[in-house]
Amino acid sequence: MSQTTTTARKSAAHHEPRGHHAPRRAAASGWIGSALEYYDFFIYAQAAALIFPQLFFPKGDARVALIASLATYGVGYVARPIGAFVLGRWGDRHGRKNVLVLCMILMGASTLAVAALPTYQQVGVLAPALLVALRLVQGFAVAGELSGASSMIVEHAPFGRRGYFASFTLQGTQFGQILAAAIFIPMARMLPDQAFTSWGWRVPFVLSVLVVVAGWLIRRRVPETPAFKEETKAAAVPGSPVAIAFRESGGNMVRVMLMALMNVIPTVTTVFGAAYATQKSYGIGFHADVYLWIPVLGNIVAVIVIPWVGSVSDRIGRRIPIMVGAIGSGLMSFGYLWAISQHNVVLAIVFSLVMWGLVYQGYNATFPSFYAEMFPTRTRVTAMAIAQNIGTMLTAFLPAIFTAIAPPGSTGVPFRIGAITLVITVICALAAWSSRETYRLHVHDLGEPGGTPIPRPEYLRLRREAGGSQLG
Secondary structure, three states: OOHHHHHHHHHHHHHOOOOOOOHHHHHHHHHHHHHHHHHHHHHHHHHHHHOHHHHOOOOOOHHHHHHHHHHHHHHHHHHHHHHHHHHHHHHHHHOHHHHHHHHHHHHHHHHHHHOOOOOHHHHOOHHHHHHHHHHHHHHHHHOOHHHHHHHHHHHHOOOOOHHHHHHHHHHHHHHHHHHHHHHHHHHHHHOOHHHHHHHHOHHHHHOOHHHHHHHHHHHOOOOOOHHHHHHHHOOOOOOOHHHHHHHHHHHHHHHHHHHHHHHHHHHHHHHHHHHHHHOHHHOOOOOHHHHOHHHHHHHHHHHHHHHHHHHHHHHHOOHHHHHHHHHHHHHHHHHHHHHHHOOOHHHHHHHHHHHHHHHOHHHHOOHHHHHHHOOOHHHHHHHHHHHHHHHHHHOOOHHHHHHHHOOOOOOOHHHHHHHHHHHHHHHHHHHHHOOOOOOOOOHHHOOOOOOOOOOHHHHHHHHHHHHHHOOO
């Protein structure tokens, strides 16, 4: 055995947390929890585009009702930074497992309550007010899910495979979106319009009760991460992780915030795209159940692609997949919206498969590991949650803004919205380019200015060894 290899192994032992690693159980928990919670979150997105304008807002001006409905979708993102401050701090002080259970319960309860809401015709302005209030609770709850799950998986994962295991968190979110749309398809297709409008749309929200039961059963079996246990044992858990995060990692938090603007792509695909394609006021008039197949098919491809991209990021690094995914999907948005404008369902599906199912996943599969790796263990959940949720909040009102810029009846919608989308994705790519590469750093070196990347030959050797010895 060479001196270099021996030194590298000693370095690995010193810089990796000791204790029981359970990456498979952590990844399963992140996958299922994210699928269930994002099922809740995205059924709201579908309903906001397809049904809420008619139920919760005054009749008369279809454009105003649509903008108002899409704005309530954005309100959920406004609550996310608040939730990030509270839940991120909770995750860094009390553990990743505890915060994930709390997020799940809040999300499930608030979504179930949406199913029981009265309409505008029944109670007037109280209806949209209650809708906004529950949306705020949803946004608050989901703020801690992704950062908590990503941190848990990264800290459980074996060295050199963090990208692969963390990608399952996003595979879960894509599967959740498949469920959200797939539940709506039979409802929209099989029920008469009057039945779907009166009660059919409520059924997917009622099913959110499964979130509380299934999620609790799964997550209670996952052990706390070795890295967090070491922090607790050493009495290194910070009393004020928010202040420390801003002081020590402010620059990286800005980078994550800018990269999180990539939420513009799912916004264009599943929210504004749904309104643009299905609202008759735009003159296109895809039937709801026809359009809903577009994100379903794109997400099916994404579910297959995501683990592969995560594994690729373990070999070539995080920055390149994110930059390619950002700029590529920004360019593809022109074609996707143009296909919708041409009333061409087949072409819209093809563009969705390429833009959303393939290209966008360069970013989507990589960011859970990359964001978590940019911060030290003591503030990881806090810093990632705050930065990522502020970034997504900035994109929250894009559906309403897009509708105002390109209102029903206007021309040039694909170019106007596509141009805005491309500019935003370029900003994301530049933020990734300016970030430090993280994939060859040990856990204890993540987010630390003095951490030295393992030389690539030794990294590949350690990655192979760790992959066979730490899977639990």
